Amino acid sequence: MARILYFGRLSDLTGAAEETVALPDTVSTAGELRQFLDLRFEANGALLEPTVRIAINNELCFDTMAVTETDEIAFMPPVGGG
Amino acid sequence: MARILYFGRLSDLTGAAEETVALPDTVSTAGELRQFLDLRFEANGALLEPTVRIAINNELCFDTMAVTETDEIAFMPPVGGG
């Protein structure tokens, strides 16, 4: 099970700041995970916005990065400072 | 008697930070007071330097300003901040 975090306004959309998800076979990259979750939450593209960055295990990554069941994957809307 | 104040390095020259002085008849302006005191302290022009400003009763003045026996007259070398 991958651990998925939703920061900022994204947690309003997903209803939780974090969850654990069994990755389906169709999801092997960060980009594919976006597509899968955007559909699952009926987010109408909110998780696909290029300003929403993805981090895998605390490192920002491109959508082509591989994701696995042992990863912590964070969806991060634009950071606004403190 | 006029009250004369010598600030900063000037007090090393005059031996005191302040004194009261009976102004002689030849001294009716700030500039004439400079001349008189520079001679009296054998200051070799240290009190005549244009960077040494004179204040009468807490107000900076030109050398042409009149001085009287009731004034507080300050000789101020360049201020250096704190």
Place this chain on the structure above:
Amino acid sequence: MLTVTEGPLDASALLNEFEKTAMGAGAIVSFTGLVRAEAAAGQVKGLYLQAYSPMTENGIQAAIDEAKTRWPVPNVSVAHRVGEMMAGEAIVFVATASVHRRAAFEAADFLMDYLKTKAVFWKRETTDQGEAWIEPRADDYADAERWAKSSD
């Protein structure tokens, strides 16, 4: 020194602590940022600030390291509050010490620009109009850009 904490920040106690570590400095600058009572959406009741550890801390530490490269500021302290807080409470404290004041001012200013625009935080304001996640202000970005090197 870097602290990210849910507890309240006491700026004068933090300054007092910082002074002890900055012996020999000629100049100490402190900055305290407080939760503003007025916002675009109305009167602010509270603020919720969310961090992502250790990414948030790593980013702030990188900014501190960058400040130390750019200016002779051997001593730097940053404390940032997260979680729920109320209007008027301190949200961030930065202190810098240097031999000369220009370095201390500029390094503190630089760090605050990082913390207000680029630091990994998300914030939600509660006003009399309700709750809203808020985005960085355009002039915050402009401030931060003052520090861009020509090679950036």
Place this chain on the structure above:
Amino acid sequence: MLTVTEGPLDASALLNEFEKTAMGAGAIVSFTGLVRAEAAAGQVKGLYLQAYSPMTENGIQAAIDEAKTRWPVPNVSVAHRVGEMMAGEAIVFVATASVHRRAAFEAADFLMDYLKTKAVFWKRETTDQGEAWIEPRADDYADAERWAKSSD
């Protein structure tokens, strides 16, 4: 608030006091200047600072008024020590508060430039080489000139 005093300055207590007067501000900047241990003439043992009251206070107050004209800083505090002091002790404390941080930083910076270059003080350093009255540094003047208006 302006204080010129022969007593020691406690920066964190002054900041604590200032915070109470600056309710509603979003940003508080403080600057503490300390007597440096190192000087051109050697190790500093002590410093003697001489003021001319009320000219000294009037000049500082005029700088505070000018800062309030130039920046939205409703709260400003300046405390300056005079008389004999030792290396490591605080010589000056400035605090500014504003809604936004840029104003608070710039006003504090501006006031410090006034206090370090134009304020009516004379100072004598005691080092291991003896006593000497010291003149302003060239870069202090350069700092202060940054604030000159084109009409000056």
